[in-house]
Amino acid sequence: MLLFVIIVCPQLTVLANDxxxxxxxxxxxIDNGAYAVEKTDRLLxxxxxxxMYIPASIxxxxxxxxxxxxxxxxxxxxxxxxxxxxxxIYIKGFGDPFLVSEELELIIDNLxxxxxxxINNIYLDDAAYQLTLPADGxxxxxxxxxxxxSGLAVNFNTVRIQVSENGLxxxxxxxxxxxxxxxQLGKNMKAGKHRLNISIDEKRGHGVTSRYVGELFRAIxxxxxxxxxxxxxxxxxxxxxxxxxMHRSGKSLLEIIEPLMLYSNNFIANQLFLACGAKQYGYPxxxxxxxxxxxxxxxxxxxxxxxxxxxxxxxxxSRKNRISPRAMLTILQAFKPYGYLLPLEDNxxxxxxxxxxVYSYSGYFxxxxxxxxxxxxxxxxxxxxxxxxxxxxxxxxxxD
Numbered sequence: 001m002l003l004f005v006i007i008v009c010p011q012l013t014v015l016a017n018d019x020x021x022x023x024x025x026x027x028x029x030i031d032n033g034a035y036a037v038e039k040t041d042r043l044l045x046x047x048x049x050x051x052m053y054i055p056a057s058i059x060x061x062x063x064x065x066x067x068x069x070x071x072x073x074x075x076x077x078x079x080x081x082x083x084x085x086x087x088x089i090y091i092k093g094f095g096d097p098f099l100v101s102e103e104l105e106l107i108i109d110n111l112x113x114x115x116x117x118x119i120n121n122i123y124l125d126d127a128a129y130q131l132t133l134p135a136d137g138x139x140x141x142x143x144x145x146x147x148x149x150s151g152l153a154v155n156f157n158t159v160r161i162q163v164s165e166n167g168l169x170x171x172x173x174x175x176x177x178x179x180x181x182x183x184q185l186g187k188n189m190k191a192g193k194h195r196l197n198i199s200i201d202e203k204r205g206h207g208v209t210s211r212y213v214g215e216l217f218r219a220i221x222x223x224x225x226x227x228x229x230x231x232x233x234x235x236x237x238x239x240x241x242x243x244x245x246m247h248r249s250g251k252s253l254l255e256i257i258e259p260l261m262l263y264s265n266n267f268i269a270n271q272l273f274l275a276c277g278a279k280q281y282g283y284p285x286x287x288x289x290x291x292x293x294x295x296x297x298x299x300x301x302x303x304x305x306x307x308x309x310x311x312x313x314x315x316x317x318s319r320k321n322r323i324s325p326r327a328m329l330t331i332l333q334a335f336k337p338y339g340y341l342l343p344l345e346d347n348x349x350x351x352x353x354x355x356x357x358v359y360s361y362s363g364y365f366x367x368x369x370x371x372x373x374x375x376x377x378x379x380x381x382x383x384x385x386x387x388x389x390x391x392x393x394x395x396x397x398x399x400d
Contacts, residue, residue, distance in 0.1 A: 025391045033378035036325035037365075037392050039399060040372070041333070045392075049329075052310075052322040053377040056353025057264045058362035059321055061328075061342075063314035064257045065335050066297045067272040070279050073254040077275070079152070081111065082241040087228060088121040090237045091213065093152025094128045095278070095285060097271040098251045100155050101176040104220045107247050112226065114245050119221055121230035124210035125237045126152045130284040135270050137317030137355075140199075142185075145317075147197045147267045149274060150209050151285065154216050156267045157209060160195045161186045177219035181212055210234050258341045261351055266315035273314025290314065302330050316353055325375045328362055332373035339364050339371045348393070352385075353377075359385040365396050372396065 022045065026035075034048035043049075067075075077096035083089055093099070111119075129151030139146045147157035160172040161182050169186035171178040172193045185196055198212050214232030221228065253272075260268045270290075277289025280296070294311055298304040308327035312320045332339075342349035342363050349371065350363035359378045364371035374396070376388055 022391070022395055026388060029382075029384035029388045029391075030378065031380040031382065033376065033380060034325045035374070035376035035388065035392060036329055037374045037396055038329060038372050039367075039396060040370070043329075044372075044396060044399060046325060049326040050308075050324050052307075052324055053360075053379050054319050054355065054358045055316060055321055055323045055328070055362075055377055056355045056358045056360050057266075057316035058328065058351050058353040058360045058375070058377075059311055059314070059316045059323060060260060060264065060269050061335055061351055061362060062294070062298070062309065062311065062323070062331050063269050063273050064260065064338070064341070065331055066276055066294045067253060068257075068338065069297055069301060070276045070293060071253055071272075073252065075253040076251070077249040077271075079107075079247045079249075080237075080243045081107070081245040081247065082237050083116055083119075083244045084238070084241060086120060087116075087118045088123060088230065089116075089119045090123045090125055090235065090241065091152065091217065092125040092128065092237050093150070093213075094283075095151050095271050095275050096249045097153075097156065097265075097268040098249055098256060099153065101173065101216065101220065103247070103250055104154070104217060105175075105224070106250070107245070108220055108224045108226060110245055110247065112224075116244060117226070118228040119226060120228045122214045122217055122232045123235035123237075124152055124213055124233070125235065126150055126210060127236055128152075128278070128283050128285060129274060130286055131274075133287070135266070135287070135313040135315065135317055136320055137313065137315075138266075142196045144195055144197050145266050146199075148199045148209060149267060149270045152213055153209055153267075154213050156265065157198055157212070158195055158267075159185060159198055159212070160193065161189075162193050163189050163191050165191045176216070177223060179212070179215040179219060181208070181215055207234070254338075254341075257338065261342050264352070266317055269315035270313055287313065302334060304330060316355075319355065319358075323377075325377065328375040328377075329373050332362065332364065332375070336364070336371050336373075357381055359383045361385055361389055365393060367397070 036046035036049045037044045080092045144158045162172040169183045273290040274285040276293040278285035280293040281289045309323045353360035362375040
């Protein structure tokens with residue numbers, strides 16, 4: 001039996017035959033799932049609105065909202081640089097998800113302006129994020145969506161390579177030099193372009209992440225004619241050193257969220273999740289602190305308890321994440337000032353979520369410039385979300 005929740009007001013009259021039609025049209029699409037649709041800030045129609053479901057990537061909206069509330073829209077991640085008397089540099093990361101090749105070019109230029117004329121040993125300090133385990137749900141594949149999180153990482157912990165027919169491996173990005181790590185990862189791969197997660201099995205961890213940062217920094221150092229040579233290693237910044245340069249990310253949090261939603265980047269989402277925990281409870285960032293920060297924000301700002309939303313990581317990878325459609329509507333209501341950051345598709349702002357046996361959509365129908373929230377979550381073998389969304393949108397647009 002389908003359960004529908006209807007709120008009737010003078011501006012919105014729902015006829016009995018409308019209910020029957022929706023029940024017939026949606027009933028055969030849902031084996032285990034739920035949906036809810038609002039119009040003019042009122043619940044229009046819902047099925048199982050208080051059930052708890054695995055949401056997949058639509059929870060990135062909850063992560064982004066929490067980050068906006070805790071860190072602030074103008075927040076910028078930092079990376080600190082220290083130089084000792086032997087011209088060895090220490091690089092300490094604080095979770096910047098957009099520490100990319102172009103940023104390292106700017107960093108080398110700023111180091112020169114601050115009197116750094118040579119760099120010998122490169123020491124990497126990742127201690128600001130202490131993650132004994134990967135994000136729950138993360139796999140050990142070479143797919144970018146399985147990239148490990150860390151306090152110090154470049155290019156989203158991924159590489160883009162071009163493999164020629166004769167096995168030559170080169171960088172596939174103009175701004176990124178070819179590195180020994182790329183050649184190692186690309187060995188024996190088929191010809192063509194590939195984007196790889198650098199930590200492709202359980203044996204690789206933050207050691208390879210630090211190696212990637214060090215190799216890229218050294219290559220860009222040489223590209224910019226800065227002398228120096230030495231080893232690349234992991235080492236904690238000595239307590240008596242002061243930063244010679246503190247680099248603030250080229251992107252504000254607000255500028256990070258749009259590509260996060262567009263590409264549904266798991267790495268970025270969890271860097272934000274972890275940063276929220278560090279902001280609230282201090283460094284080092286941990287998964288537990290991230291969970292506590294998000295749960296506290298949902299409870300104190302949105303009056304949502306763990307009976308309505310429970311998140312163990314911020315990307316939607318985990319099958320331990322749970323949310324009710326009603327809770328998702330509350331989150332969407334709070335996210336409306338930032339609704340434009342969601343991808344635009346057929347007069348909708350929409351975020352999708354997909355895991356094996358999990359198919360979800362969440363976002364806003366748009367009507368005369370107004371945003372009306374919707375969410376649908378299917379935890380079943382058959383992916384019927386597009387048909388279901390079409391029916392719900394048709395019903396929504398018929399209700400003037």
